[in-house]
Amino acid sequence: MEKTGIAGNSGGKVRSDCKVLLTLAEQGGIRTELKSKVGALYGESIENLVQDILRFFGIRHAAVIVEDSGALPHVIAARVEAAIKQVMETTKEFLLPFSVEDLPNAESGRFRLSRLYIPGNTPSMMINAGIHEPDGVILDLEDAVAPDRKDEARLLVRNALRNINFYGAERMVRINQPPLGLEDAAIVAPHGVELLLIPKCEEAGQVQEVEKVVRASLEKAGSVREIFFMPIIESALGVENAWQIAMSSKYVVAMAVGLEDLTADLGVSRTEEGRESFYARTRIVNACKAAGIQPIDSVYSDVANMDGLLENVNASVALGFEGMGCIHPGQIRVITEGFRPSEEEVDKAKQIIEAFKEARKRGLGVVALGSKMIDAPVVKRAERTLILANKFKMI
Amino acid sequence: MKSKHRELIKNAAGRSVPAKVNGVPVIPYKGVGKYRPEGRKHGPRIASAVDFPIDGDKRVENLKEALVKAGLKDGMTISTHHHFRNGDYLANMIFDIAKNMGIKGLRWFPSASFPCHEHLIQYLEDGTIHHIEGSMNGPLGKFVSEGRMKGTAVLRSHGGRYQAVQDGEVGIDIAVIGAPTADPFGNANGLYGDSACGLLGFALADSQYADKVIVVTDNMVEFPCIPWQIQGNNVDITVEVEKLGDPDEIISGTTRITRSPDRLLLAELTARFCDAAGIIKDGFSFQSGAGGTSLAVGEYFRQIMRKRGVKARFARGGSNKYLVSMLEEGLVEYILDGQTFDLDGVKSMADNPRHVWTSPFTSYNYHGKGNFAGMVDVVILGATEVDVDFNANVVTHSDGYLLHGLGGWQNCLFSKTVILPVPLFRDRIPVVRDRVTTLCGPGELIDVVVTERGIAINPKREDLISAVKGSGLPLKTIDELKDEAERICGTPEIPAFDDEIVAVINWVDGTVIDAVRKVSK
Numbered sequence: 001m002e003k004t005g006i007a008g009n010s011g012g013k014v015r016s017d018c019k020v021l022l023t024l025a026e027q028g029g030i031r032t033e034l035k036s037k038v039g040a041l042y043g044e045s046i047e048n049l050v051q052d053i054l055r056f057f058g059i060r061h062a063a064v065i066v067e068d069s070g071a072l073p074h075v076i077a078a079r080v081e082a083a084i085k086q087v088m089e090t091t092k093e094f095l096l097p098f099s100v101e102d103l104p105n106a107e108s109g110r111f112r113l114s115r116l117y118i119p120g121n122t123p124s125m126m127i128n129a130g131i132h133e134p135d136g137v138i139l140d141l142e143d144a145v146a147p148d149r150k151d152e153a154r155l156l157v158r159n160a161l162r163n164i165n166f167y168g169a170e171r172m173v174r175i176n177q178p179p180l181g182l183e184d185a186a187i188v189a190p191h192g193v194e195l196l197l198i199p200k201c202e203e204a205g206q207v208q209e210v211e212k213v214v215r216a217s218l219e220k221a222g223s224v225r226e227i228f229f230m231p232i233i234e235s236a237l238g239v240e241n242a243w244q245i246a247m248s249s250k251y252v253v254a255m256a257v258g259l260e261d262l263t264a265d266l267g268v269s270r271t272e273e274g275r276e277s278f279y280a281r282t283r284i285v286n287a288c289k290a291a292g293i294q295p296i297d298s299v300y301s302d303v304a305n306m307d308g309l310l311e312n313v314n315a316s317v318a319l320g321f322e323g324m325g326c327i328h329p330g331q332i333r334v335i336t337e338g339f340r341p342s343e344e345e346v347d348k349a350k351q352i353i354e355a356f357k358e359a360r361k362r363g364l365g366v367v368a369l370g371s372k373m374i375d376a377p378v379v380k381r382a383e384r385t386l387i388l389a390n391k392f393k394m395i
Numbered sequence: 396m397k398s399k400h401r402e403l404i405k406n407a408a409g410r411s412v413p414a415k416v417n418g419v420p421v422i423p424y425k426g427v428g429k430y431r432p433e434g435r436k437h438g439p440r441i442a443s444a445v446d447f448p449i450d451g452d453k454r455v456e457n458l459k460e461a462l463v464k465a466g467l468k469d470g471m472t473i474s475t476h477h478h479f480r481n482g483d484y485l486a487n488m489i490f491d492i493a494k495n496m497g498i499k500g501l502r503w504f505p506s507a508s509f510p511c512h513e514h515l516i517q518y519l520e521d522g523t524i525h526h527i528e529g530s531m532n533g534p535l536g537k538f539v540s541e542g543r544m545k546g547t548a549v550l551r552s553h554g555g556r557y558q559a560v561q562d563g564e565v566g567i568d569i570a571v572i573g574a575p576t577a578d579p580f581g582n583a584n585g586l587y588g589d590s591a592c593g594l595l596g597f598a599l600a601d602s603q604y605a606d607k608v609i610v611v612t613d614n615m616v617e618f619p620c621i622p623w624q625i626q627g628n629n630v631d632i633t634v635e636v637e638k639l640g641d642p643d644e645i646i647s648g649t650t651r652i653t654r655s656p657d658r659l660l661l662a663e664l665t666a667r668f669c670d671a672a673g674i675i676k677d678g679f680s681f682q683s684g685a686g687g688t689s690l691a692v693g694e695y696f697r698q699i700m701r702k703r704g705v706k707a708r709f710a711r712g713g714s715n716k717y718l719v720s721m722l723e724e725g726l727v728e729y730i731l732d733g734q735t736f737d738l739d740g741v742k743s744m745a746d747n748p749r750h751v752w753t754s755p756f757t758s759y760n761y762h763g764k765g766n767f768a769g770m771v772d773v774v775i776l777g778a779t780e781v782d783v784d785f786n787a788n789v790v791t792h793s794d795g796y797l798l799h800g801l802g803g804w805q806n807c808l809f810s811k812t813v814i815l816p817v818p819l820f821r822d823r824i825p826v827v828r829d830r831v832t833t834l835c836g837p838g839e840l841i842d843v844v845v846t847e848r849g850i851a852i853n854p855k856r857e858d859l860i861s862a863v864k865g866s867g868l869p870l871k872t873i874d875e876l877k878d879e880a881e882r883i884c885g886t887p888e889i890p891a892f893d894d895e896i897v898a899v900i901n902w903v904d905g906t907v908i909d910a911v912r913k914v915s916k
Binding site: 015016037038039040041042043044045069070071072073099127128131132165328329330 | 656657659660793794795821822823824847848882883884885887888890891914
């Protein structure tokens with residue numbers, strides 16, 4: 001009896017996904033059985049896609065059952081490939097052509113005010129992630145994916161990166177904690193990912209390992225893209241090593257704190273006001289500022305409590321964080337708005353920059369605005385306020 | 396195989412429709428406002444008080460006796476109404492009785508059917524019911540789509556149903572009106588009793604034009620039943636039953652405002668569009684459905700109205716606690732209610748003189764001296780498909796299955812601005828398409844399509860296009876939306892349909908705008 005490869009999900013409330021059951025055979029050719037909600041409109045193209053994939057992997061005899069609830073082609077392809085890889089050894093990858101046109105180059109300094117977590121094995125939640133306009137979309141291979149589904153999720157995330165339009169959001173993937181995460185990184189690297197989140201990061205070496213794997217993977221694929229890193233600090237040891245981690249690689253552009261795991265590691269409860277994590281958060285902010293990267297705050301887990309979220313964002317901004325994670329699209333606007341500078345701040349920043357330029361022009365060493373001295377850090381802060389104001393189309 | 400529809404005509408929308416439906420010649424759709432009826436309305440028989448009890452007590456023992464007394468026999472047309480929605484017991488009881496009496500070949504003429512009427516499929520199979528003319532939701536629609544019904548279904552809008560009865564296109568032999576409260580004379584309302592549903596507007600035409608009218612209630616009160624939404628002077632027979640329906644399903648509770656972030660985005664874009672277009676201003680009027688997305692649109696309207704200090708003169712359509720709270724907050728001066736969805740709505744209608752019941756006659760009937768639809772500034776409607784000419788479908792899915800009713804949808808298209816907030820695709824099925832599977836509403840009446848990936852304005856609405864210029868809204872052409880849907884989902888194959896016509900869609904004036912073909916297995 002041949003082994004059956006099974007990947008994906010079907011039944012019940014599953015949408016935009018499919019379940020593939022594939023059994024290799026000695027003879028009889030390819031027998032496909034398609035049960036699809038969208039069979040009347042896409043039945044033929046689904047059959048053709050499945051045939052193409054089997055041919056690509058050199059499979060000539062097999063029984064394939066596809067239970068489809070409206071999966072897009074890249075999802076079907078990922079599921080079929082995952083099922084195949086359970087029943088045969090192969091390093092080949094079946095890739096649909098990139099369908100996202102003019103993939104821009106990754107940009108280290110872009111805003112990361114909001115970044116939306118999307119479970120890495122749930123196709124229905126990926127499709128519309130970009131329409132809510134987060135700064136980043138994180139396809140999560142770590143906590144959101146059950147241990148026995150990691151393999152299929154990796155392929156799904158790889159395909160999603162190539163074939164879903166996130167409408168300009170930064171394309172992020174949270175890999176698993178290395179060493180498991182190294183495999184994730186290697187697989188997704190050549191497929192348009194812009195930033196990898198490295199969870200439960202405790203020392204610089206972990207980032208460097210990921211960097212090595214990513215470089216190898218990109219080289220192998222002949223890609224010249226850059227991929228940035230955002231380590232997530234989620235333990236007492238990680239906090240102690242924050243500075244080294246921030247400086248571990250030139251590709252580290254931001255560093256986040258994960259408070260659920262951190263408070264567990266500290267043996268304390270996570271509270272609304274967050275006094276228990278005050279040290280850790282300020283330590284991380286400090287390390288990031290010293291390293292010239294963005295400090296990013298933890299997610300706020302009560303998706304129904306928008307007032308609580310707003311307070312949390314205000315506290316984050318006050319501590320110096322430059323972004324926050326979101327676990328629900330509804331949080332994006334509250335978080336983003338939380339980082340919006342006030343009209344007064346923008347006006348003042350404009351005046352500072354004006355005064356600074358004016359002083360420069362006149363060759364003055366000391367700049368004053370009214371009775372106040374303006375020095376370099378003040379100018380730097382004003383510049384940042386104006387960049388933010390520009391993002392918010394305030395100027 | 397014998398075809399029920401040998402002669403086909405291409406109507407003004409380019410759709411092939413049968414020349415005869417259930418053996419009766421029909422008029423093909425001629426265009427919006429192009430068909431003018433002639434002649435006089437249907438005249439019911441003159442009745443005389445001499446034939447009715449002088450003390451006004453028209454009660455009989457039970458429903459069977461009522462049906463027998465009304466002369467139930469083979470081939471008759473029996474009408475019922477969907478005031479009890481998915482909690483209705485009455486239609487099933489009527490046909491159980493008909494079956495027991497061995498009656499055959501009935502035409503069921505409901506104002507709409509619901510999944511609870513799946514019970515009637517057995518009677519469609521055994522010939523008790525020949526065919527259904529009315530909107531179909533769920534299992535009955537599926538049954539019809541598969542070509543299993545003997546006759547051809549006729550789908551009419553709420554206004555179209557009134558028109559068909561008034562014009563005599565559908566002669567009702569026996570109208571059975573379920574009434575939450577009634578008196579022995581036949582005065583009835585929907586406001587009180589265990590089966591309270593608010594109003595009985597869908598039964599108005601039947602009470603006026605049917606040959607025999609039976610009022611069935613599970614809350615018989617002494618004369619007078621006040622208010623009388625249905626007048627006893629039109630009623631032949633009254634009867635009391637134990638229970639008309641399941642109160643939990645009649646007032647199924649307000650659909651909650653959607654919590655889906657994608658739908659909220661659709662609703663927000665819709666409200667922002669209305670705001671940018673200058674529609675939300677003092678004294679304006681709106682109609683928004685009772686679905687989760689529509690409710691959310693209402694909530695965004697509320698926020699905008701509060702911020703601007705704007706009041707609406709009236710809101711049309713179904714009512715629920717959200718709309719009632721806008722009335723009570725003073726944001727809406729009047730609710731002109733066609734259908735009440737929850738207990739807050741029922742209570743408000745009973746207590747608040749500004750919460751007024753309407754009927755398809757006042758709101759929608761196209762063969763009247765005008766109606767309310769055109770007075771509404773903006774209406775928010777759903778659709779299963781929209782095409783690049785802004786034509787829309789609301790009854791079939793892209794695979795051809797007939798799963799939804801027309802409701803008041805076609806009638807509402809006459810509002811000043813018609814907006815369809817729809818997802819660009821549903822589970823890979825593109826909603827914006829080259830050509831709608833079934834034409835229910837002509838594109839010339841549809842102004843704006845709002846999707847989560849962009850808003851398309853009908854090019855003929857230059858006023859709207861210039862009003863929202865520079866608003867920052869994501870404006871696209873309808874073709875761009877279609878292309879994007881196909882880029883994401885793939886170009887859909889053309890589903891295979893049988894030639895057999897299983898249903899026709901009437902336009903608001905009684906002409907046939909499209910036909911629905913049997914789905915091919």
